[in-house]
Structures are given as C-alpha cells and as structure tokens.
Amino acid sequence: MIEKAPDEQDGFTVILEAAGSNETAVVKVVRExxxxxxxxxxxxxxxxxxxxxxxxxxxxxxxxxxxxxxxGATVSVE
Structure with a gap:
C-alpha cells in the first residue's frame, strides 16, 4: 500500500476568481x-x-x- 505524503490533498477545488474580458468564452467553458x-x-x-x-x-x-x-479567466486551485 502506498502512503500519501501528509501535505498531499485527496481533492482539489477550482475557483473562478474573475471572468476577464472574454466573458462569453468563459461562460462556454464553464458550461462544458x-x-x-x-x-x-x-x-x-x-x-x-x-x-x-x-x-x-x-x-x-x-x-x-x-x-x-x-x-482569459483568473482561476485558483485549492
């Protein structure tokens, strides 16, 4: 059995911080x-x-x- 490092997460969260100037394209990707x-x-x-x-x-x-x-979006992963 392989043990995970203590600082390694099981699941990550993707957060949209800002849409940028091409909001329509961002909406399309979010839908997908x-x-x-x-x-x-x-x-x-x-x-x-x-x-x-x-x-x-x-x-x-x-x-x-x-x-x-x-x-063109601003995104963070936590």
Missing amino acids: LTGLGSKEARELVENVPKTIKEGVPRSAAEECKKRLVDV
Whole structure:
C-alpha cells in the first residue's frame, strides 16, 4: 500500500476568481466543465468568486484551470 505524503490533498477545488474580458468564452467553458445551462453558467460567471469544481484530483483541477485561463479567466486551485 502506498502512503500519501501528509501535505498531499485527496481533492482539489477550482475557483473562478474573475471572468476577464472574454466573458462569453468563459461562460462556454464553464458550461462544458459543469454541465450547467446557459443561464446558470452566466450567473455563476457574473457573480465571482465561485467554485467550479470540488473534490477533484489534481490533474482534473489543473486541466479545468488551464481551459479557463486559456480563455482569459483568473482561476485558483485549492
């Protein structure tokens, strides 16, 4: 059995801090990542900071962050 380092988390949270100048593209990516409808995704993006994903592995959290940053959003992973 492999033991995890004490500082290694099991799940990470992806938080949208700011949408940036291309809000429409950010809404599109949020919809793809969360499965939300257009109205719900737009409301989420307009009312930042908001959690996009919770309890996901580091690789999934980093992929979400990359996709959002690529369209101009500011994102943090905790």
